[in-house]
Amino acid sequence: MTTALVRASHDPLSMLRATARTFAVPIMWLPPGIRHSTTAANLCLRAVDEIEDHPTLPPATRIRLLTDIAGALCTSDPAQAVTAVLAPHAADLPEVSRRLTEWLDHAPPPTRARIREETAAMALRMAEWVRRDWQVHTEGDLDHYTYSVFGSVGLLMSDLWFHHDGTRIDPDLTITFFRGLQAVHILQVCAGDPVRRAKLLPDGWSEEDLARHIEVRLRAGDRCVGLLPPGTARSCYSALLAIARPTTRAALRGQPKLSRPEAIRLMADALFAR
DSSP: OOHHHHHHHTOHHHHHHHHOTTTHHHHHHSOHHHHHHHHHHHHHHHHHHHHHTOSSSOHHHHHHHHHHHHHHHTSSSHHHHHHHHHGGGTTTSOHHHHTHHHHHHHSOHHHHHHHHHHHHHHHHHHHHHHHTTTOOOSHHHHHHHHIIIIIHHHHHHHHHHHHHHOOOOOHHHHHHHHHHHHHHHHHHHHHHOHHHHHHHSOTTOOHHHHHHHHHHHHHHHHHHHHHSOSSHHHHHHHHHHHHHHHHHHHHHTTOOSOOHHHHHHHHHHHHTOO
């Protein structure tokens, strides 16, 4: 392996591009402090998400592993404790999960505890959804699920922005907006995975019903962005909003994803709008 490739493999931004190609675009555009915090947060949460969705580990193993990670993150030496939890499963886990402690170390010290707290909470919520076999029956269940895996991330992001430059983001609007973004992802999943569709769509719902549910929550995103002052937070949230509705329309046509050039163009237009 060349020196350049070795260096790339240890770069958090390279890992971010590999694991969250679309969301990496606005994150990489951010100024250093908030970029480091959001990169670390994204990779930590991706690390536990990959365990939740692991294709071969038995559910009982995933539940135990996620629960143990949550506990390890709350110890006085989380790096050592998490390493001990992950070590027996290293051969089975993807790189982003194996390197969880590195992503925590990448976070600036003032935001590290908050990211660690949310990662632990996320691991516990994901363990519970593995236990429930992701069974969603009502719209309330759907809101519970989308909060568990992404709505809560909106609160984390609000805290990170406030720490970065004092920007205050409405917490209720943020939660609803991020729930909507996760529901967009569910609609994408439904377009290509009938098994997951049967679990994640509320009983009796069609994709069109889910799209209406999404639109209500994206309107909260419109209000959230409208309340933000001009600046990087507003631009970043605008970029997330810019791809949400086109992705929803594409999924309703049976197209699970926007093309990467189209997604980048939409986000770039939002990021650099005057």
